[in-house]
Amino acid sequence: MNHPDGSPSGTAPGGPAPSEAPAPVPAPAVSFADLGLPAEVLRTLGDLGVRAPFPIQAATLPDALRGRDVLGRGRTGSGKTLAFGLPLLTRTAGRRAEPKQPLALVLVPTRELAQQVTQALAPYAEALRLRMATVVGGMSIGRQIAELREGAEVVVATPGRLHDLVERKACRLGRVRITVLDEADQMCDLGFLPQVAEALDQVRPDGQRMLFSATLDRDVDQLVRRHLHDPVVHSVDPSAGTAATMEHHVLVVHGPDRYAVTTEIAARDGRVLLFLDTKHGVDQLTRHLRAHGVHAAALHSGKSQPQRTRTLAQFKNGQITVLVATNVAARGLHVDDLDLVVNVDPPTDPKDYVHRAGRTARAGESGSVVTLVLSGQRRETSRMMTEAGIEPTVTKVRSGEAALSRITGAKAPSGTPLDAGPATARPKNTNTPFRGLGTSKDTSRAAGGRSRKAGEARKLAEARKAALVRRNG
Template sequence: MNHPDPHGTASFSEMALPPQVLRTLTEHGVREPFPIQAATLPDALAGRDVLGRGRTGSGKTLAFGLPLLVRTAGQRAEAKQPLALILVPTRELAQQVTEALAPYADALRLRMAAVVGGMSIGRQTAALREGAEVVVATPGRLHDLIERKACRLGRVRITVLDEADQMCDMGFLPQVTEVLDQVRPDGQRMLFSATLDRDVDQLVSRYLNDPVVHSVDPSAGAVSTSDHHVLVVHGPDRYAVTTEIAARDGRVLLFLDTKHAVDQLTRHLRAGGVHAAALHSGKSQPQRTRTLAQFKDGQVTVLVATNVAARGLHIDDLDLVVNVDPPTDPKDYLHRAGRTARAGESGKVVTLVLSAQRRETSQVLAEAGIEPTVTKVRSGEAELSRITGAKAPSGTPLDRGPAVPRPKNTNAPFRGLGTSKDASRGTGGKSRKAGEARKLAEARRAAQVRRGG
């Protein structure tokens, strides 16, 4: 592997980019390349295999997208036989990559097709049948289309794996290797990843030919432009703290471990007057797309999400990310944190912990290379407002039904908050289960009252 000068070329105009691409860059306000673009574009445009490491938000999409489009320009795809492929782990990232590259594809008269789960497979089949030079795909849906003989990869000359580490983490390694076994063996491969661990190394050694390596963002320093805070909260007060943070002025992204907890918190916030929406894998793709659009344009100010939003999600001017459930893996922390402080902007990452979770969370952050500021807070305190902008919600429900009262100061954490899929992190015991059953029964009675039952 070659490790060239990390600084690369200084400007887009010095690279072998066609005039229509340079013009489109200018029209979209892209004037100077980010480090990952300056480093990788010359090699990628020359047809070299590239291994790039850079955090999300570092400009990777144009780093691999522009060379892929430029080197495909002037060719025409036959039915069901794309010429270039970009493989990504999630629907959201596929959509984002497609939207980011569309203006440049249009300028070069290239047809693009997005192939993702949760959307009409019939429409995707039709797009491939009509001919698409460039396909942006998630592994599962692409596998389905190959099985149906709706897509053949034998003419793919350029293949990009974006967020390769997440695809491996999500169990997609077999589908990824299946794809790489079917594309042209003499073609160009570009692999981009925030981290390079065992499964990614396996892909590199097996499928990349003498790759040039560019690592412009060491993973440990991936969120250096963010302020990191650990807020130690009293268990019974955690729900109120979360609610007040959500009611702040400006947008906020809240991460929880489970779909159930996401839905539960979203209902509570909306009942208290907070414009919140849920995002997780249980939502249909049209729902997820609509929710993200509303969050981006400000109709929704609070996005409550599972780790499905931890990668590939780009929101301009998102200055606060909150881990309501602390992540147990340093990579998860870095990717959640990477939703803010993007493209050189500043941001703040807040993690809520109970006293019993402090040691484990400190270890996770240390492994992620993060030294947070640790503060004990309570709801309604000035310190909480100073750090997060927290304030009391209006209490006026956004949907039909009565306002949700302030949580009572009991000794059990709110169900779904402060707990995780790992039962050993909870507060445990029969009394907790009994308390949860009691709360569930009360919630059902309240729902019946709202429905007039």
């Protein structure tokens, strides 16, 4: 049997095939109270202003609360965290973890997503008197060991750090009754499949497993067949890139004009998220934007976790209006009122496009995704978007043009540097790469055809000669 959403199907060796949710699908619940959640959870939902379940929550909560294995696909930003988090907490409530032995585990691909999941579930965990611990790289492992030693019913972890703690015997997974894999496809893409499979081999074999993701493909099928028991499959939303409230634009730019176009987009009113391929490119563009008066900050894996946490907080509260990032921000980043995502470097993988795009138009809001391409990149970008199911509007633009402002809200930057030192004007015919390919060669020439380096060498020789004359005076 092939499911229309592309989710794994068929009979796995040694295990039954995933089962579809009963048809016809019941109408979404009017309120969370219809789903049988505890009074403490309902009260907390009300206090936080969460009135009605999103479709993925209405579809999966009944099965998850009954203890069924669940395979859930929902558009990024559709509410998957509460879809797995509320039943996990509800079914764990009333139990107490022994030191180093959690009762529930949520595995996620990135530090940012781990922190976001923890923050989203913390009010409900507190209401149910459950202790949570976040286990991620880039933070003090000693502090995390201490938290686990004190006891935590629920652990939210990245696979690498969890593996390290298990190896150190600081965490034992044998009592974990409920395991969630969030964004499992990205964990596989990042090379975490062995650690994820290892963790699933160590949790209770008769426990509940839930897998939630925006896409279900490739190595995820292997995890489903091996570790999920007759899962109910729910797919309630299209992929992120096909959201009806999202506009997609390809802006064809002239190479030497790309810095100016990007800077004007970044100077718009409102937040914008800029994606580039490399850490070097992110840092280079961030310095350029700040030198021209744009409140920008960089986010990539080369930053420490405290730096990354602070940068995200500043972006969310408006102190920073431009976040320049690698794909580390393509998942798990939720920012209210983020209505523009720009691919400064076009992605080559359609899944990367889908997840970058999913940072906007979240929870039914509207947003735009803009991809900057040079003429030579148009064919490859068109192929990638076709594979992603995207039909963008293609427009040729130059800096300062009305079309650029109409599509992105671009405007001229203030030009007042935010950090020490004056802003350096960038010549219109200089196309310094964003991709971290190294610095461009210095082609400036001194008078008489001599290079700048030769001129500097001549000045140094003259200075040495003058010093020798003074000394021999």
